Amino acid sequence: MSGTVLEQHVRQSLRRARRxxxxxxxFWLLAAASFALFPTRFLILNEIAILALFALSLDLILGYAGxxxxxxxxxxxxxxxxxxxxxxxxxADPLAGLAFGMATSALLGLLTxxxxxxxxxxxxxxxxxxxxxxxxxxxxxxxxLTGGADGLQGITMAPIFGTFDFDIFGRTAYLYSLLVLFxxxxxxxxxxxxxxxxxxxxxRDNQLRAAASGVPVPWRLAAIYALxxxxxxxxxxxxxxxxxxxxxxxxxxxxxxxxxxxLIIGGAGYLYGGLIGAIAFKFLQDAIATFTPQYWMFWIxxxxxxxxxxxxxxxxxxxxxxxxxxxxxxASS
Amino acid sequence: MTFRRTVLKGFMAGALAVTLGCAxxxxxxxxxxxxxxxxxxxxxxxxxxxxxxxxxxxxxxxxHGGKRLxxxxxxxxxxADATRRIAQELVVNDKVAxxxxxxxxxxxxxxxxxxxxxxxxxxxxxxATASITEASPFIVRTSxxxxxxxxxxxxxxWSNGIKRVFTVVTDYGPGIDAETSxxxxxxxxxxxxxxxxVPLRNPDFAPFLQRVSExxxxxxxxxxxxxxxxxxxxxxxxxxxxKAGVKLIGPGDVVDDDIxxxxxxxxxxxxxxxxxxxxxxxxxxxxxxxxxxxANPGVRPNFMAVGGYDGMxxxxxxxxxxxxxxxxxxxxxxxxxxxxxxxxxPITIDPAxxxxxxxIYVRRTEKVGSDLFNIExxxxxxxxxxxxxRK
Numbered sequence: 001m002s003g004t005v006l007e008q009h010v011r012q013s014l015r016r017a018r019r020x021x022x023x024x025x026x027f028w029l030l031a032a033a034s035f036a037l038f039p040t041r042f043l044i045l046n047e048i049a050i051l052a053l054f055a056l057s058l059d060l061i062l063g064y065a066g067x068x069x070x071x072x073x074x075x076x077x078x079x080x081x082x083x084x085x086x087x088x089x090x091x092a093d094p095l096a097g098l099a100f101g102m103a104t105s106a107l108l109g110l111l112t113x114x115x116x117x118x119x120x121x122x123x124x125x126x127x128x129x130x131x132x133x134x135x136x137x138x139x140x141x142x143x144x145l146t147g148g149a150d151g152l153q154g155i156t157m158a159p160i161f162g163t164f165d166f167d168i169f170g171r172t173a174y175l176y177s178l179l180v181l182f183x184x185x186x187x188x189x190x191x192x193x194x195x196x197x198x199x200x201x202x203x204r205d206n207q208l209r210a211a212a213s214g215v216p217v218p219w220r221l222a223a224i225y226a227l228x229x230x231x232x233x234x235x236x237x238x239x240x241x242x243x244x245x246x247x248x249x250x251x252x253x254x255x256x257x258x259x260x261x262x263l264i265i266g267g268a269g270y271l272y273g274g275l276i277g278a279i280a281f282k283f284l285q286d287a288i289a290t291f292t293p294q295y296w297m298f299w300i301x302x303x304x305x306x307x308x309x310x311x312x313x314x315x316x317x318x319x320x321x322x323x324x325x326x327x328x329x330x331a332s333s
Numbered sequence: 334m335t336f337r338r339t340v341l342k343g344f345m346a347g348a349l350a351v352t353l354g355c356a357x358x359x360x361x362x363x364x365x366x367x368x369x370x371x372x373x374x375x376x377x378x379x380x381x382x383x384x385x386x387x388x389x390x391x392x393x394x395x396x397h398g399g400k401r402l403x404x405x406x407x408x409x410x411x412x413a414d415a416t417r418r419i420a421q422e423l424v425v426n427d428k429v430a431x432x433x434x435x436x437x438x439x440x441x442x443x444x445x446x447x448x449x450x451x452x453x454x455x456x457x458x459x460x461a462t463a464s465i466t467e468a469s470p471f472i473v474r475t476s477x478x479x480x481x482x483x484x485x486x487x488x489x490x491w492s493n494g495i496k497r498v499f500t501v502v503t504d505y506g507p508g509i510d511a512e513t514s515x516x517x518x519x520x521x522x523x524x525x526x527x528x529x530x531v532p533l534r535n536p537d538f539a540p541f542l543q544r545v546s547e548x549x550x551x552x553x554x555x556x557x558x559x560x561x562x563x564x565x566x567x568x569x570x571x572x573x574x575x576k577a578g579v580k581l582i583g584p585g586d587v588v589d590d591d592i593x594x595x596x597x598x599x600x601x602x603x604x605x606x607x608x609x610x611x612x613x614x615x616x617x618x619x620x621x622x623x624x625x626x627x628a629n630p631g632v633r634p635n636f637m638a639v640g641g642y643d644g645m646x647x648x649x650x651x652x653x654x655x656x657x658x659x660x661x662x663x664x665x666x667x668x669x670x671x672x673x674x675x676x677x678x679p680i681t682i683d684p685a686x687x688x689x690x691x692x693i694y695v696r697r698t699e700k701v702g703s704d705l706f707n708i709e710x711x712x713x714x715x716x717x718x719x720x721x722x723r724k
Binding site (some may be wrong): 040041042043045047059113137141148149150151169170239243244245248249289290293294296297315 | 371372380381406407412413414417418421422424426438442446450451462487504505506513532533656658698
């Protein structure tokens with residue numbers, strides 16, 4: 001009897017979580033409005049959308065399954081090179097490239113998941129880092145295919161659906177990236193608010209207990225790891241397609257490290273953290289680098305130290321307060 | 334960032350003009366987007382070029398062809414997708430008339446499609462792979478090409494009794510250019526060549542130098558990007574290659590003037606072929622070095638600086654020639670065939686390839702007083718890029 005009551009309770013709470021909060025609607029409306037509000041900043045907006053998707057991918061494993069990673073760039077790079085090579089040698093269709101980039105990254109995620117999923121946080125950090133380093137060197141040494149340190153040149157993308165050409169202003173690029181981000185976000189949102197997502201959170205909070213209550217821990221973790229890899233692959237594919245260029249830098253350590261910073265700024269475990277973090281990180285970087293091209297790294301570093309020491313609660317508190325201002329829609333029903 | 338001094342000057346000049354009432358309309362500005370690696374492993378390239386560009390504007394003023402040149406400096410951290418994005422932003426948002434800088438080959442290559450699409454001149458002040466100028470009809474180069482500097486080395490080595498050479502180059506465009514152009518020429522003369530390539534990022538030369546020391550060649554031909562030479566020299570000594578009697582030869586990048594003094598006496602006796610030495614014996618160069626060192630105490634201009642200096646001069650001269658018309662096609666047309674006496678010697682922009690024609694000098698690294706310098710002792714006049722010349 002109590003079993004059915006509990007099930008009812010869980011179903012209800014999941015359904016409630018799936019409902020759209022007004023703040024979420026406001027966020028996406030703002031994202032859509034950015035298209036009209038900043039007509040000269042499409043290029044950086046495009047980079048933000050891609051970084052946000054990449055951060056979303058890390059949030060899926062870090063925020064929901066508790067898997068730390070210092071080598072998430074491995075999947076970004078895999079997606080970027082897959083999409084780039086497909087465009088160069090097979091077909092220039094962007095959507096095919098996107099699907100291909102996601103598929104290869106997911107496969108890579110699946111193959112490396114047995115390595116990553118055993119052991120503690122520290123071993124995970126080391127293994128993910130190692131995988132990314134290995135891929136970096138593989139891409140470097142396969143110079144005949146990837147162009148090595150000179151980068152993959154000569155990618156030209158066909159128009160999306162045969163009509164929307166990638167223009168120099170980045171209009172199509174941003175719209176494309178934003179739409180992909182939105183669709184993948186919807187899917188992620190549905191997944192984390194499903195029984196599967198709930199079981200992941202159970203694993204994150206207490207792996208032993210989750211296993212004892214019948215959750216197939218290794219399979220669930222492998223599944224979310226592969227999904228997260230596919231998301232990172234999508235970010236890589238977008239990067240390759242919108243810049244029509246891939247360099248070894250996509251595998252570089254700083255990509256993974258920046259990603260951690262983005263999630264630290266935005267906060268992990270509620271999906272929006274990566275998006276907000278990406279916006280804050282990119283605008284900050286852009287503003288400071290415009291102000292002082294030589295010493296911007298110093299200011300970014302200083303800001304991050306201060307932020308982590310004290311400011312983090314301030315921003316997260318402000319976001320929570322803002323969200324709380326909106327009355328919970330249908331809270332009484 | 335805008336150069337404050339330039340802005341200030343322009344502002345003051347503008348204010349003066351208004352006060353005097355002799356100019357009804359404000360002077361038109363031509364913007365130059367300068368994209369350089371100002372941070373990261375190749376920051377020395379960026380600093381040298383930025384200093385040289387500033388120096389040129391300070392010396393010749395910002396007004397050319399009736400327009401005021403305004404430089405917008407951006408840092409790409411030596412990262413090709415950043416270079417491309419910044420170039421695109423400069424074109425779209427800042428409406429620059431010229432893109433300049435480009436510290437490494439991948440950075441220049443990634444930007445080439447933007448230059449073509451926007452029909453904007455792209456002045457390559459540093460990157461030195463031969464094929465760069467073929468990537469876009471809007472690319473003009475004021476640095477040099479690796480084959481241009483490396484082929485004369487093969488001639489010199491063969492005629493000076495060197496028969497077996499081991500090459501160690503950085504594994505990217507310019508390194509491969511240097512290796513193939515040297516090896517082909519040297520083998521054609523009858524010599525034997527063995528080759529290894531070192532990764533671009535985080536290079537560790539020790540295992541490669543070990544192979545060199547086992548092979549015991551007559552000479553070691555080396556190319557590393559500007560700024561990495563000191564690291565190479567240190568490991569060259571650690572492996573005892575200096576005592577084993579292996580002669581050090583190559584294009585001049587390894588004995589880069591900027592860091593030559595820090596290398597110590599191991600560099601003495603290295604024979605290199607290159608287009609610029611801070612000790613180049615001419616009045617123009619002496620004035621350039623003196624002014625550069627006065628503006629940047631403790632920094633000696635290297636071949637990157639002279640590439641930046643001439644690049645800025647090329648933009649100014651082209652603007653003068655078009656009477657201030659800053660449209661891309663007009664500027665490129667004016668740049669083709671431009672010729673003057675640079676601190677490095679006489680230079681010409683080849684009208685056919687938009688690449689630079691210049692003297693290549695054979696130099697020996699020597700101690701002058703307490704400082705190390707590359708002393709030129711032979712000149713190969715007016716060398717074109719051999720790769721494109723053969724086509």
